[in-house]
Amino acid sequence: KAGVTQTPRYLIKTRGQQVTLSCSPISGHRSVSWYQQTPGQGLQFLFEYFSETQRNKGNFPGRFSGRQFSNSRSEMNVSTLELGDSALYLCASSLGTDRSGRGKLFFGSGTQLSVL
Amino acid sequence: AQSVAQPEDQVNVAEGNPLTVKCTYSVSGNPYLFWYVQYPNRGLQFLLKYITGDNLVKGSYGFEAEFNKSQTSFHLKKPSALVSDSALYFCAVRRPISSGSARQLTFGSGTQLTVLP
Numbered sequence: 001k002a003g004v005t006q007t008p009r010y011l012i013k014t015r016g017q018q019v020t021l022s023c024s025p026i027s028g029h030r031s032v033s034w035y036q037q038t039p040g041q042g043l044q045f046l047f048e049y050f051s052e053t054q055r056n057k058g059n060f061p062g063r064f065s066g067r068q069f070s071n072s073r074s075e076m077n078v079s080t081l082e083l084g085d086s087a088l089y090l091c092a093s094s095l096g097t098d099r100s101g102r103g104k105l106f107f108g109s110g111t112q113l114s115v116l
Numbered sequence: 117a118q119s120v121a122q123p124e125d126q127v128n129v130a131e132g133n134p135l136t137v138k139c140t141y142s143v144s145g146n147p148y149l150f151w152y153v154q155y156p157n158r159g160l161q162f163l164l165k166y167i168t169g170d171n172l173v174k175g176s177y178g179f180e181a182e183f184n185k186s187q188t189s190f191h192l193k194k195p196s197a198l199v200s201d202s203a204l205y206f207c208a209v210r211r212p213i214s215s216g217s218a219r220q221l222t223f224g225s226g227t228q229l230t231v232l233p
Contacts, residue, residue: 004159033220043206043223056220090159104150105221107159 001026004093004108011113018079021111025072025093031055032074033105034066037088046089049074078113086115118143120209120224128230129197137192137227139207149190150208150221151181160206166190167212177201197231204228 005024013019025032034046045058049068066076072093078085089112092105119142129135141147148167152160164175171183181192190207207224 006159035223042225045220045222048220058220092160104162104165105152105160107152107161109157109159112157 004091004106006089006091006108006111008111009109011111012116013081013113014116015081015083017081018077019081019113021076021078021089021091021113023074023076023091023093023108025074025091026106029093029095029106030072031094032068032072033092033094034074034076035090035092036060037090037110038086043090046076081115083115086113088112118147118209118211118222120207120222122205122207122224122227124227125225126228126230128232130232131199132196135194135197135201135229135231137205137207137229139190139192139224140188141190141207141209142188143209143211145211148210148212149181149183150210151175151179151190151192152206152208152223154204154206154226156203163192163205199231199233202229202231 007022023032031050033048036044036046046060047054047066048056052068063079068074088110090110091108094105121140123138127137150165151163153163154160163179164173164181166173166183174180179194181190183190204226206226208221210221
């Protein structure tokens, strides 16, 4: 079974631009979560999508948004980029129901975003 | 609210020696506890989890963790460390409920483990 795939692997943008990151979950997984990882803040939860609906949202500004398609693939968008948005963005998939896997997440390798 | 503390940013251990990476948690009710490992330029990989039952949980690559409810701890251990175990380790917690933001994993700040040859 293929793992979680994130594209692109690296991105360089300038302040004020917008960016879209993509995540393909493991086949059969209906939940996709996004995390931001920085050296200073660690791993912070952005949002989770399940069956095309945002199920949970972390404490990030509205510039961060996402969506999930019917095939469970997900995209994350950041508008009006700021220098502080430079981070590794990790996508994680799971079956999404509480009894299945009890919250075990499968992570992609991430997209390293640099904002100049 | 739920939280995780990993009190050590860095742990160094000699190859062949036992290793311990510490984790304490705070959560309402019974916790689901996890350990993940991250190698350079990679995502996180699942090591083990505690849901219920035996307090000693065995996971991948010879790792184990002991759940201690009275001390609210979930320390990661390995009897004999390998150089290849060098990586960043994250402890995580969530509540065993099916709705709301509390079902998301809350991660600790991570502990960099270095195993010296």
